[in-house]
Amino acid sequence: MKARVHVMLKNGVLDPQGEAVKHALGALGFQGVEGVRQGKVIELELADGTTEATVRDMCERLLANTVIESYTVELG
Amino acid sequence: MHAAVLVFPGSNCDRDLAVAFEKAGAKVSMVWHKDTGLPDGVDVVGVPGGFSYGDYLRCGAIAANSPICGALKEHVSRGGYALGICNGFQVLTETRLLPGALRRNAGLKYICRPVDLLVGTADSAFTAGYEAGQQITVPIAHHDGNYYADAETLQQLQAEDRIAFRYAENPNGSVGDIAGILSANRRVLGMMPHPERMAEPAHGGTDGAAMFRALLDQMVTA
Numbered sequence: 001m002k003a004r005v006h007v008m009l010k011n012g013v014l015d016p017q018g019e020a021v022k023h024a025l026g027a028l029g030f031q032g033v034e035g036v037r038q039g040k041v042i043e044l045e046l047a048d049g050t051t052e053a054t055v056r057d058m059c060e061r062l063l064a065n066t067v068i069e070s071y072t073v074e075l076g
Numbered sequence: 077m078h079a080a081v082l083v084f085p086g087s088n089c090d091r092d093l094a095v096a097f098e099k100a101g102a103k104v105s106m107v108w109h110k111d112t113g114l115p116d117g118v119d120v121v122g123v124p125g126g127f128s129y130g131d132y133l134r135c136g137a138i139a140a141n142s143p144i145c146g147a148l149k150e151h152v153s154r155g156g157y158a159l160g161i162c163n164g165f166q167v168l169t170e171t172r173l174l175p176g177a178l179r180r181n182a183g184l185k186y187i188c189r190p191v192d193l194l195v196g197t198a199d200s201a202f203t204a205g206y207e208a209g210q211q212i213t214v215p216i217a218h219h220d221g222n223y224y225a226d227a228e229t230l231q232q233l234q235a236e237d238r239i240a241f242r243y244a245e246n247p248n249g250s251v252g253d254i255a256g257i258l259s260a261n262r263r264v265l266g267m268m269p270h271p272e273r274m275a276e277p278a279h280g281g282t283d284g285a286a287m288f289r290a291l292l293d294q295m296v297t298a
Contacts, residue, residue, distance in 0.1 A: 017184065
């Protein structure tokens with residue numbers, strides 16, 4: 001089975017990379033880009049039967065720094 | 077004083093830190109990240125700068141979960157001293173031994189130059205050689221030194237006089253111009269600037285040396 005973890009900076013934590021991407025899109029002539037947030041996707045190959053709770057534990061302990069980042073887990 | 081300097085794959089300020097401890101008069105042991113214990117009698121653990129594990133995932137995140145960091149946490153919970161510089165500061169926040177986190181610099185650039193710091197408090201073994209408000213010059217060299225803590229944590233750091241150093245001119249977007257902070261028991265210091273790179277005249281300045289001397293004095297009189 002697979003799990004996909006999305007890690008994003010929490011709302012309210014400045015994302016300088018997202019801001020830079022927003023400016024670059026504006027410079028390319030794209031109108032109306034009002035905000036960009038950049039995160040990361042981590043794909044996990046897991047033994048069948050691994051629970052969502054286990055994946056969330058992985059997120060809490062390593063994959064995300066919950067001081068500044070939030071995460072979501074997609075299974076399957 | 078017996079200092080242990082941790083060495084991770086990708087550490088590159090470990091020997092500089094060892095030299096700074098030695099010049100101040102300490103005995104130094106280098107400790108590999110796969111070790112599960114510290115040598116007997118270690119007073120202070122130095123977590124050096126560099127790029128542990130290539131900064132993979134997040135700066136300091138993999139190092140924070142290495143075997144030696146289990147021993148570091150035990151050392152700190154027993155009241156031991158620890159000093160994390162640059163990547164070492166990132167490791168200390170990732171282990172949650174210090175609050176907050178270090179984000180990408182606000183200007184997105186890696187910054188490597190001397191900066192002026194204001195000493196926030198002289199009330200710690202690390203900063204007792206300075207006076208509160210004193211300005212010192214120490215280099216920074218980082219891409220992810222933009223300190224973040226939520227408003228509540230920030231207020232607590234201020235109320236408890238735990239902001240060890242502030243930037244005279246904020247180079248990286250850190251909240252409250254914070255360059256270094258202390259733990260609640262004042263025995264763990266994390267800072268982005270490199271005092272070990274300003275510790276003898278050949279470095280172009282010696283403002284960092286007072287930290288290592290003060291630490292040694294504290295250990296000798298303790």
